[in-house]
Amino acid sequence: MKVAHNFNAGPCVLPKSAIQAAIDALHDFKGTGMSVIELSHRSKEWEATMEECRALWKEILNIPEGYKVLFLGGGASMQFLYVAMNLLENKAGYLETGVWAKKAFAEAKAIGNAVKIASSSDKNFSYIPKGYEIPEDLDYFHITTNNTIYGTEIHQDMNSPVNLVADMSSDIMSRPVDVSKYALIYGGAQKNVGPAGVTFVIVREDILGKVSRYLPTMLDYRTHIKEDSMFNTPPVFSIFIMTETLKWLKNLGGLNAMYKINKEKAALLYSEIERNKMFVGTAAVEDRSIMNICFVMSEEYKDKEDAFMAFAKERGMVGIKGHRSVGGFRASTYNACPVESVKALVSCMQEFEKLNG
Numbered sequence: 001m002k003v004a005h006n007f008n009a010g011p012c013v014l015p016k017s018a019i020q021a022a023i024d025a026l027h028d029f030k031g032t033g034m035s036v037i038e039l040s041h042r043s044k045e046w047e048a049t050m051e052e053c054r055a056l057w058k059e060i061l062n063i064p065e066g067y068k069v070l071f072l073g074g075g076a077s078m079q080f081l082y083v084a085m086n087l088l089e090n091k092a093g094y095l096e097t098g099v100w101a102k103k104a105f106a107e108a109k110a111i112g113n114a115v116k117i118a119s120s121s122d123k124n125f126s127y128i129p130k131g132y133e134i135p136e137d138l139d140y141f142h143i144t145t146n147n148t149i150y151g152t153e154i155h156q157d158m159n160s161p162v163n164l165v166a167d168m169s170s171d172i173m174s175r176p177v178d179v180s181k182y183a184l185i186y187g188g189a190q191k192n193v194g195p196a197g198v199t200f201v202i203v204r205e206d207i208l209g210k211v212s213r214y215l216p217t218m219l220d221y222r223t224h225i226k227e228d229s230m231f232n233t234p235p236v237f238s239i240f241i242m243t244e245t246l247k248w249l250k251n252l253g254g255l256n257a258m259y260k261i262n263k264e265k266a267a268l269l270y271s272e273i274e275r276n277k278m279f280v281g282t283a284a285v286e287d288r289s290i291m292n293i294c295f296v297m298s299e300e301y302k303d304k305e306d307a308f309m310a311f312a313k314e315r316g317m318v319g320i321k322g323h324r325s326v327g328g329f330r331a332s333t334y335n336a337c338p339v340e341s342v343k344a345l346v347s348c349m350q351e352f353e354k355l356n357g
């Protein structure tokens with residue numbers, strides 16, 4: 001079987017064990033004689049999987065009492081709207097660290113009074129703003145912990161005087177997180193915890209029910225809390241694969257073990273980018289992401305970009321083209337990306353330098 005070195009930014013590489021479990025469950029789910037996508041979502045077999053998935057989230061992330069874990073549709077992009085509808089009464093603050101943060105901010109502005117607290121747009125979002133104050137009169141402060149396109153990341157769980165809301169689409173489960181510092185965490189599954197089609201939401205229940213606007217049933221978090229994410233048919237296949245992905249993560253040793261591996265992978269690649277005269281990183285060193293590693297050809301070798309892309313492709317590298325707003329290259333080294341793939345990319349860069357540098 002052909003195996004690529006998959007550095008796609010999302011959807012992206014998933015654990016082989018989760019893929020195999022999905023293949024098996026497509027044929028026969030838990031000995032029911034039916035496929036996981038054929039049986040009723042109200043069956044006891046399915047309800048057990050939902051419960052297992054919720055329990056894995058709580059255990060792996062060490063989610064405290066008072067929080068609910070939801071599995072919804074619509075992607076992280078739908079959460080941009082949900083958050084504002086459910087939480088914005090007087091004023092919300094947004095940290096602008098990239099395109100996804102801007103999209104979240106735009107939805108909030110359409111719903112009510114939302115203000116930009118700080119931005120890194122002056123340097124094409126290549127760093128995380130610092131030294132700003134979070135006003136105490138905000139209903140919530142919204143951050144994007146990992147900026148998938150620019151390869152920057154907020155590495156510390158921050159202290160916020162107001163409810164902290166985080167889009168963690170691309171670094172959820174990559175490191176231990178102190179959930180108690182957040183009022184709400186959300187993201188699309190397709191970057192670290194599963195395939196596309198399911199969106200996770202971790203919400204502290206006491207922040208809900210405080211807005212005066214009418215909330216349509218489907219856009220009210222309380223609907224989904226009350227029905228354990230089964231108000232309507234959940235995305236069963238995506239949730240199944242997410243469950244298997246979390247089982248893999250738990251068996252590997254959970255978030256402490258995962259974080260160590262992720263830091264090792266990122267260090268391998270960043271040190272090669274620093275060492276290799278043909279490449280240069282684009283993100284501020286102290287803010288660079290351990291999930292999305294962005295780099296370009298250095299000035300002197302700008303004309304070699306296409307050549308390196310072809311060279312890497314020949315050696316099995318997939319998905320290393322940078323986002324069009326940054327250019328160059330981006331290697332996404334999500335949880336399931338094996339260290340061997342990172343080593344293969346590093347070798348590829350070394351070989352290319354030998355031949356062309």
Ligand SMILES: *Cc1c(COP(=O)(O)O)cnc(C)c1O
Pocket residue numbers: 010074075076077078100144146147148167168169170187188189191
């Ligand atoms: C990919 C991504 C999104 C968009 O996710 P969808 O599920 O496709 O809507 C939002 N925020 C961040 C940080 C992302 O990386």
